[in-house]
Every structure is written in C-alpha cells, then in structure tokens.
Amino acid sequence: MRSKAAWLQKWGAVMPDAGIRAGILGLGTYVPEKILTNEELEKMVDTSDQWIVSRTGIRERRLAGPGQATSDLALEAAGRALADAGLEPGEIDLIIVSTNTPDSLFPAAACIVQDRLGAVNAGAFDLLAGCTGFLYGLSVAQGFVVSGMYKKVLVIGAETLSRIVDWEDRNTCVLFGDGAGAAVVGPVSGGYGLIHTRLGADGSGGQHLCVPAGGSRIPASRETVEQRLHYARMNGREVFKFAVRACGDGSLEALAAAGLTVKDVDFLIPHQANIRIIEAAAKRLELPMEKVLVNVDRFGNTSTASIPMALEEAYSQGRIKDGDNILMAAFGAGLTWAVAIMRWHDYRRKNR
Numbered sequence: 148m149r150s151k152a153a154w155l156q157k158w159g160a161v162m163p164d165a166g167i168r169a170g171i172l173g174l175g176t177y178v179p180e181k182i183l184t185n186e187e188l189e190k191m192v193d194t195s196d197q198w199i200v201s202r203t204g205i206r207e208r209r210l211a212g213p214g215q216a217t218s219d220l221a222l223e224a225a226g227r228a229l230a231d232a233g234l235e236p237g238e239i240d241l242i243i244v245s246t247n248t249p250d251s252l253f254p255a256a257a258c259i260v261q262d263r264l265g266a267v268n269a270g271a272f273d274l275l276a277g278c279t280g281f282l283y284g285l286s287v288a289q290g291f292v293v294s295g296m297y298k299k300v301l302v303i304g305a306e307t308l309s310r311i312v313d314w315e316d317r318n319t320c321v322l323f324g325d326g327a328g329a330a331v332v333g334p335v336s337g338g339y340g341l342i343h344t345r346l347g348a349d350g351s352g353g354q355h356l357c358v359p360a361g362g363s364r365i366p367a368s369r370e371t372v373e374q375r376l377h378y379a380r381m382n383g384r385e386v387f388k389f390a391v392r393a394c395g396d397g398s399l400e401a402l403a404a405a406g407l408t409v410k411d412v413d414f415l416i417p418h419q420a421n422i423r424i425i426e427a428a429a430k431r432l433e434l435p436m437e438k439v440l441v442n443v444d445r446f447g448n449t450s451t452a453s454i455p456m457a458l459e460e461a462y463s464q465g466r467i468k469d470g471d472n473i474l475m476a477a478f479g480a481g482l483t484w485a486v487a488i489m490r491w492h493d494y495r496r497k498n499r
C-alpha cells in the first residue's frame with residue numbers, strides 16, 4: 148500500500164513540514180505627516196488636553212491628507228516591508244489588508260495594493276475583524292505558511308479612521324488616528340516564529356462599537372447622513388471592560404496553551420487604544436510596564452495598524468532582540484479579540 152506521504156505527493160497535496168513555523172521576514176510602517184494635537188482638538192469639541200491625557204494617554208495622532216485613502220497608506224507600508232525583507236513584489240503569494248476603513252465597500256483595498264505594488268503573482272483580500280484585524284491576518288497567514296501552501300504572505304493593517312469618526316462627538320473623535328503597518332510572513336525554522344495564535348469573538352457585543360449605516364441593513368440615504376449614522380458609534384465603558392478581560396485573560400489562556408508562563412514573556416505588544424487598558428492588562432498579567440510597548444501617546448488608536456507599528460518601532464530601536472518572546476494582544480469591534488505569541492527572529496542581523 149502507498150504511504151500517506153506518497154499519496155499526497157501524487158495528488159499534488161502539500162505536506163506541512165513539522166519543523167517550520169510562520170515568522171516575520173520584513174516590516175514596514177507609514178503614518179501621514181499631519182499631526183493633530185490635543186490642543187487643536189480643544190478648539191473643535193468640548194474637551195481638554197488634561198482630560199484626554201488622563202483618560203487615554205493620547206497626546207497627538209496623525210491624519211491622512213486630502214485625497215489620501217487607506218490603500219495609499221497600506222501601499223507605503225507594504226513597499227517598506229518588502230524592502231526590509233529584500234523581496235520583489237512578484238515574490239508575494241498573498242496580500243491580506245486588515246482594515247475597517249477600505250477605500251470603498253468594494254473592491255478590496257488589498258486588490259488596489261496588489262495592483263499598485265505590482266504583486267502580479269499574489270491573491271488579495273481584505274479582512275474585517277475590528278482593531279483585532281492585524282492579529283487575525285497574522286493567524287491566517289500562519290495557516291497558509293505552515294501548511295506549505297504559500298511562502299510569502301503580506302499582512303497589512305491600515306486605517307484612515309479619521310474618515311469615519313464623527314468630529315462633533317467628543318466621546319470618539321479624540322481617540323483615533325490614521326496609519327499603516329505591514330509584515331511579510333514566511334517560513335522560519337530553529338524554534339523562531341509564531342508559537343501560538345488564539346482568535347476569539349463575542350458577536351453579542353457588536354452594537355458597542357459600530358458604524359450603523361452604509362451597509363445592507365441600513366443603506367446610505369439622505370436620512371442616515373442627516374442622523375450621522377455613517378460615523379463610528381461606541382459604548383466606551385463596555386468596550387473598556389471587554390478589552391481588559393480579553394487582553395488579560397486571553398493572554399493567560401494563550402500562554403498556557405503554548406506551555407509558557409508570564410515569566411517567559413520579554414515584551415507585551417497590546418493593541419494601542421488607551422493607556423489605562425494597557426496598564427490594566429499588564430497588571431492582570433503581573434508584567435512590569437518596562438516590558439510593555441506603548442505608542443498610543445503619539446499615534447492614538449490606529450486600529451489594525453497599532454501592533455505592527457509598535458513592533459516595527461521597537462525592533463528598529465534595538466529593543467527587541469533575537470530569541471525574545473513577544474506576546475501580542477488585541478481587541479476590537481465585533482467584538483473580537485486575539486493573542487499571538489512569537490519567538491523573535493532577528494532577520495535584519497541575519498540578512499546583513
């Protein structure tokens with residue numbers, strides 16, 4: 148009788164390699180030039196720098212320029228990630244753009260990036276999982292890479308949240324910013340790469356963070372625009388509670404599933420929504436803040452872009468070293484949450 152391996156080979160199926168994990172081979176980020184400070188926001192809505200800093204930790208955020216759409220930000224970050232990985236666009240097998248703010252309902256922002264990047268051999272789709280989207284994208288890429296189906300997957304988190312924020316609503320407009328972060332994901336060996344990813348959702352909380360109109364339930368109309376239903380709505384307190392639970396308990400569950408403990412964690416990269424959520428999650432994990440990467444003060448909540456932006460910054464600054472265990476935790480609209488644990492592979496040193 149034929150062995151299973153021979154059978155799979157005969158029928159063209161792909162044999163996963165047990166020693167291979169999915170790891171990051173290149174990183175790139177992009178933020179628009181325009182900075183919006185808390186002082187400027189004081190002139191737009193009834194708020195204060197003191198309130199924003201004490202309740203969120205945010206001091207400033209970036210805003211896309213006129214005519215700049217999500218795919219424009221994604222393309223910049225993608226180009227930088229490819230250069231960092233030393234790859235040509237034609238070597239990319241798949242492009243995933245995780246976003247809540249695609250250029251339009253369709254086509255996907257990923258297809259626009261695919262075309263403009265010249266990634267002629269890549270499939271492309273958008274992924275919608277709230278601010279958790281980058282970790283969802285990483286997990287999807289992991290599946291393709293570990294199965295052996297694809298060798299190079301470009302995962303991009305990109306947002307122009309400034310376009311769906313109600314600039315008359317002080318509850319939300321102070322929180323968000325625009326930006327993009329991209330990662331080339333491919334096979335790595337030697338114990339590096341993604342050790343574990345865990346995805347979660349609680350759709351019963353969907354109404355706590357949503358854009359009510361503009362889809363098939365409430366199509367855009369003069370009335371929806373007049374009622375400002377095409378802007379993001381949020382129940383901040385409910386999202387806050389969910390976020391602390393998801394980041395804290397979700398991380399502990401993921402660590403246990405990976406056979407690790409908090410002591411094994413070198414860095415936590417939480418989704419950058421609010422410094423109080425980040426501090427509460429770190430406390431729940433009993434992790435000192437020196438091990439927590441924070442950029443929410445300078446960029447606000449950039450949704451799917453926040454984790455790759457924080458990761459790239461810390462790696463470029465030399466904070467993250469070869470073999471470090473990185474815990475990434477995110478939450479967002481859906482409601483969704485996800486955790487990814489990765490052993491860092493210092494590809495820049497090895498590529499030199």
Ligand SMILES: CC(C)(COP(=O)(O)OP(=O)(O)OC[C@H]1O[C@@H](n2cnc3c(N)ncnc32)[C@H](O)[C@@H]1OP(=O)(O)O)[C@@H](O)C(=O)NCCC(=O)NCCS
Nearest residue numbers: 194195198202278317318321383384386387420421478479
């Ligand atoms: C939004 C958030 C910062 C509000 O902080 P909070 O401490 O929970 O504040 P509250 O909601 O209790 O509001 C307190 C008061 O501040 C007011 N307030 C809200 N935004 C304000 C602002 N920008 N400036 C001044 N006052 C503001 C509220 O109107 C409220 O006033 P009231 O008591 O008179 O009604 C916080 O709930 C949060 O970060 N939630 C999570 C949001 C999030 O991360 N979303 C994205 C998920 S991906």
